[in-house]
Amino acid sequence: MNFDWxxxxxxxxxxxxxxxxxxxxxxxxxxxxxxxxxxCGHCPTSSxxxxxxLVALQPISGGAPAxxxxxxxxxxxxx
Amino acid sequence: MHPTTLRSTLTVAxxxxxxxxxxxxxxxxxxxxxxVGNYPGxxxxxxxxxxxxxxxxxxxxxxPGTYSLAPRSPDEMVAVDVLLGRRSDVAPVDAxxxxxxxxxxxxxxxLLSQVLELGLPTVVALNMVDIARSKGLKIxxxxxxxxxxxxxxxVQANRQIGVAELKAALASAVESGSTVGGxxxxxxxxxxxxxxxxxxxxxxxxxxxxxxxxxxxRYLVERLLLDTSGYLQxxxxxxxxxxxxxxxxxxxxxxxxxxxxxxAIEAQSRYGWVGRVLSDVxxxxxxxxxxxxxxxxxxxxxxxxxxxxxxxxxxxxxxxVFVAAAPLMKAIDAVIGRxxxxxxxxxxxxxxxxxxxxxxxxxxxxxxxxxxxxxxxFFFLAILEDCGYMARAAYLMDKLMVHVGLSGKSFIPLLSxxxxxxxxxxxxxxxxxxxxxxxxxxxxxxxxxSARLPVYTVLIGAFVPARRLAGGLLQLQGLxxxxxxxxxxxxxxxxxxxxxxxxxxxxxxxxxxxxPSYKWPSPGIVxxxxxDRGWSFVHRAGTLILAVSVxxxxxxxxxxxxxxxxxxxxxxxxxxxxxxxxxxxxxxERARLEPRLAEAENAIAAAYQRDSFLGxxxxxxEPAVRPLGWDWRIGCAAIASFPAREVVMGALGVIYxxxxxxxxxxxxxxxxxxxRMHAARWxxxxxLVYNIPVALSIMVFFAxxxxxxxxxxxxxxxxxxxRWPAFTFAYMTILAYLGALATYQIGMRL
Amino acid sequence: xxxDLPVGARARVSSILGADELSVRLLEMGLTPGVEVALVGTxxxxxxxxxxLRGYRLSVRRSEAARVQIERL
Numbered sequence: 001m002n003f004d005w006x007x008x009x010x011x012x013x014x015x016x017x018x019x020x021x022x023x024x025x026x027x028x029x030x031x032x033x034x035x036x037x038x039x040c041g042h043c044p045t046s047s048x049x050x051x052x053x054l055v056a057l058q059p060i061s062g063g064a065p066a067x068x069x070x071x072x073x074x075x076x077x078x079x
Numbered sequence: 080m081h082p083t084t085l086r087s088t089l090t091v092a093x094x095x096x097x098x099x100x101x102x103x104x105x106x107x108x109x110x111x112x113x114x115v116g117n118y119p120g121x122x123x124x125x126x127x128x129x130x131x132x133x134x135x136x137x138x139x140x141x142x143p144g145t146y147s148l149a150p151r152s153p154d155e156m157v158a159v160d161v162l163l164g165r166r167s168d169v170a171p172v173d174a175x176x177x178x179x180x181x182x183x184x185x186x187x188x189x190l191l192s193q194v195l196e197l198g199l200p201t202v203v204a205l206n207m208v209d210i211a212r213s214k215g216l217k218i219x220x221x222x223x224x225x226x227x228x229x230x231x232x233x234v235q236a237n238r239q240i241g242v243a244e245l246k247a248a249l250a251s252a253v254e255s256g257s258t259v260g261g262x263x264x265x266x267x268x269x270x271x272x273x274x275x276x277x278x279x280x281x282x283x284x285x286x287x288x289x290x291x292x293x294x295x296x297r298y299l300v301e302r303l304l305l306d307t308s309g310y311l312q313x314x315x316x317x318x319x320x321x322x323x324x325x326x327x328x329x330x331x332x333x334x335x336x337x338x339x340x341x342x343a344i345e346a347q348s349r350y351g352w353v354g355r356v357l358s359d360v361x362x363x364x365x366x367x368x369x370x371x372x373x374x375x376x377x378x379x380x381x382x383x384x385x386x387x388x389x390x391x392x393x394x395x396x397x398x399x400v401f402v403a404a405a406p407l408m409k410a411i412d413a414v415i416g417r418x419x420x421x422x423x424x425x426x427x428x429x430x431x432x433x434x435x436x437x438x439x440x441x442x443x444x445x446x447x448x449x450x451x452x453x454x455x456x457f458f459f460l461a462i463l464e465d466c467g468y469m470a471r472a473a474y475l476m477d478k479l480m481v482h483v484g485l486s487g488k489s490f491i492p493l494l495s496x497x498x499x500x501x502x503x504x505x506x507x508x509x510x511x512x513x514x515x516x517x518x519x520x521x522x523x524x525x526x527x528x529s530a531r532l533p534v535y536t537v538l539i540g541a542f543v544p545a546r547r548l549a550g551g552l553l554q555l556q557g558l559x560x561x562x563x564x565x566x567x568x569x570x571x572x573x574x575x576x577x578x579x580x581x582x583x584x585x586x587x588x589x590x591x592x593x594x595p596s597y598k599w600p601s602p603g604i605v606x607x608x609x610x611d612r613g614w615s616f617v618h619r620a621g622t623l624i625l626a627v628s629v630x631x632x633x634x635x636x637x638x639x640x641x642x643x644x645x646x647x648x649x650x651x652x653x654x655x656x657x658x659x660x661x662x663x664x665x666x667x668e669r670a671r672l673e674p675r676l677a678e679a680e681n682a683i684a685a686a687y688q689r690d691s692f693l694g695x696x697x698x699x700x701e702p703a704v705r706p707l708g709w710d711w712r713i714g715c716a717a718i719a720s721f722p723a724r725e726v727v728m729g730a731l732g733v734i735y736x737x738x739x740x741x742x743x744x745x746x747x748x749x750x751x752x753x754x755r756m757h758a759a760r761w762x763x764x765x766x767l768v769y770n771i772p773v774a775l776s777i778m779v780f781f782a783x784x785x786x787x788x789x790x791x792x793x794x795x796x797x798x799x800x801x802r803w804p805a806f807t808f809a810y811m812t813i814l815a816y817l818g819a820l821a822t823y824q825i826g827m828r829l
Numbered sequence: 830x831x832x833d834l835p836v837g838a839r840a841r842v843s844s845i846l847g848a849d850e851l852s853v854r855l856l857e858m859g860l861t862p863g864v865e866v867a868l869v870g871t872x873x874x875x876x877x878x879x880x881x882l883r884g885y886r887l888s889v890r891r892s893e894a895a896r897v898q899i900e901r902l
Contacts, residue, residue: 007431013434014434014633017630018626021630182885185859308850308853340848343845343852343856343861346859346861376886380873380879474888475872477872479874589851590890590893591887591889593886594888
């Protein structure tokens with residue numbers, strides 16, 4: 001009779017322990033893809049958590065005809 | 080109205096050089112209630128506290144101690160991003176609290192000159208005025224305030240002096256929102272180049288994002304121009320920007336042509352500014368005063384005396400870690416045992432009882448027993464750090480550590496790992512270079528920690544003959560123990576070298592390090608640090624390690640069915656129990672029957688273990704461990720000891736019918752286990768399982784394996800990623816397997 | 830070179846060679862041209878060196894000190 005509730009409790013405990021471990025492992029896989037790259041000092045992994053406010057630096061140096069190869073400046077032209 | 084006065088919570092960033100008493104000031108401001116976490120993606124610790132400022136909740140962010148805000152890695156970038164409000168996980172900073180060491184103003188003001196350029200309201204806390212005074216320095220604070228144009232408050236953080244004034248100064252700085260002078264320390268030529276680059280960037284940003292993105296702050300543009308490592312170019316400048324890199328190069332060339340070469344110009348300009356700000360501020364004694372710290376330093380870095388003191392200090396720390404911790408560990412063990420016994424007695428036999436007694440108390444208890452050792456070690460580490468000796472230890476040991484590709488800063492963490500890898504891994508925080516720190520963390524668990532001792536002592540006592548060698552000078556058993564420690568050290572050296580040549584390859588980090596003045600450690604800081612780290616260990620024991628223990632217990636308990644038990648063992652036990660029941664209290668037969676009943680119980684426990692998932696796993700891997708000379712029982716015990724390696728002997732005890740609750744700390748239990756091992760035979764051939772090569776192979780395996788969930792969890796915490804603990808477990812298990820294989824195979828052929 | 834300075838001697842920094850991380854670090858720590866340094870001593874194994882400059886103690890390896898050009902005082 002007490003066998004049943006003991007088994008039930010244990011089942012819940014073991015499952016929650018397993019679930020907790022699985023969750024921790026899963027989180028680390030999902031969230032921290034970019035974490036811990038120690039091997040390369042030059043990788044462009046940004047430490048910014050925000051949508052990175054990167055600025056794409058394009059040639060606009062004085063008077064140089066900005067004929068960019070990719071031709072992706074329609075917005076700029078529209079301004 | 081200024082916008083900052085409207086916000087209910089203010090954010091203040093605390094910046095300063097290492098060894099300026101920054102964490103002391105942090106504690107003085109925010110008390111011991113600190114929230115510690117990690118910034119995602121980096122290994123930098125995020126420390127937050129709060130206090131009341133003029134009725135506003137004020138959050139303090141303790142930024143990592145640094146000599147310069149010149150980021151060359153993601154870890155170093157964190158401080159700059161926090162200060163510039165570029166992180167979503169920290170509120171924008173309303174004011175900067177910059178702590179400087181009054182006894183070492185020149186170098187401290189270098190960092191301040193960078194901070195001032197950020198254009199945030201800044202208050203300077205002038206700490207360690209007492210030490211400056213002992214050096215004979217007189218500081219004209221009013222003049223310093225005037226020449227710098229920033230509020231300067233004298234404090235003695237360790238005695239809580241000046242904290243109220245500091246808060247008042249912060250409040251008024253935030254209130255007025257006054258940004259500081261803004262006078263750039265750089266020559267006009269440099270400022271022109273920065274303005275030019277800023278224009279280039281702004282124009283290109285506008286084109287790219289339709290004016291949506293905010294422009295790069297001037298400080299970062301300066302950094303971009305000054306940073307020759309290429310890190311900022313890669314971080315801040317998006318792809319396909321060869322032309323921009325060309326702009327940068329052209330700017331640098333123009334500056335070099337004008338006599339301001341990058342990067343030297345930064346230090347030149349800033350130290351020039353420091354010189355101007357400090358002119359007539361410090362009155363030095365005509366003769367340099369030889370302070371007590373100088374005398375002490377001469378002794379402690381002396382060729383002979385310094386080495387002697389170092390060795391003695393390390394011996395003292397170690398002996399007290401083992402000697403002073405022993406009674407405490409025994410007490411904790413007794414409390415845990417007592418707790419288990421009480422709990423066991425109050426529950427009816429069944430899975431829940433086994434879970435609580437064997438799984439939870441047995442698993443977490445075996446980890447908690449090490450708490451005294453860990454606390455004592457943290458206590459000494461905190462003292463070493465706070466009094467300034469830690470840097471000297473690194474200085475003394477650097478040459479030694481260079482041979483394995485590390486620096487002197489790795490010495491103390493690795494040494495600590497001989498007691499326990501957990502404080503060792505946590506002590507690596509003093510290593511600022513990421514690659515060095517990771518390498519140290521990854522090899523620290525190879526040091527033979529105290530949890531390996533029971534494995535060594537039981538096996539050596541049981542299988543290595545107590546023979547004397549070299550005319551009685553050496554003893555074979557002691558020599559074997561020493562060899563086990565050596566195995567770990569040699570493996571660590573080799574692994575460190577290999578890691579630094581492959582996975583963590585990179586330029587040798589500079590060992591340009593400040594040797595701070597000695598001072599009396601502040602008891603408050605030492606205790607807070609010890610309690611803080613001890614608590615985080617207990618916290619982990621209560622969560623992840625608990626979960627691991629429960630899962631491993633379940634694997635060793637279920638399915639809890641055994642044909643052998645049902646057919647023969649259980650009826651035999653029941654018959655014995657019935658006979659005992661029929662006897663009266665002091666019947667002479669009792670003395671004979673009771674041990675037999677206990678043995679029958681143990682046999683049942685062993686049968687269940689054999690048929691558990693764990694036992695089946697053990698048998699499944701027998702082909703893999705057979706080349707090591709192991710039978711499935713040893714393999715099974717090795718798997719069961721994943722949460723904590725000292726559990727292996729207890730697990731073997733269960734398998735060898737000694738029942739649960741075997742205490743390998745007790746000589747009698749050790750002898751019982753040794754006797755069982757001597758008698759163990761292979762299931763198929765009937766030959767003896769254990770001989771010297773097998774015992775050595777087990778010892779080598781446990782010297783090198785990563786069977787310690789706590790260490791892996793701590794590595795995860797310190798590296799902020801599961802990748803490194805997974806790597807540690809994998810490489811150490813492979814190393815342990817190969818080491819054990821070689822030991823057995825060579826041993827059998829000798 | 831700073832690395833060749835005898836123990837106890839003083840010198841004035843004339844320049845730092847290179848433009849890499851190490852040079853930047855040396856500069857940041859105050860080893861800028863014109864500053865006075867003294868070699869206080871060496872570690873028991875002969876390396877690193879203990880310097881005094883700008884009123885504080887700094888430790889650098891011999892190989893790093895070789896980057897620092899000096900004039901003896």
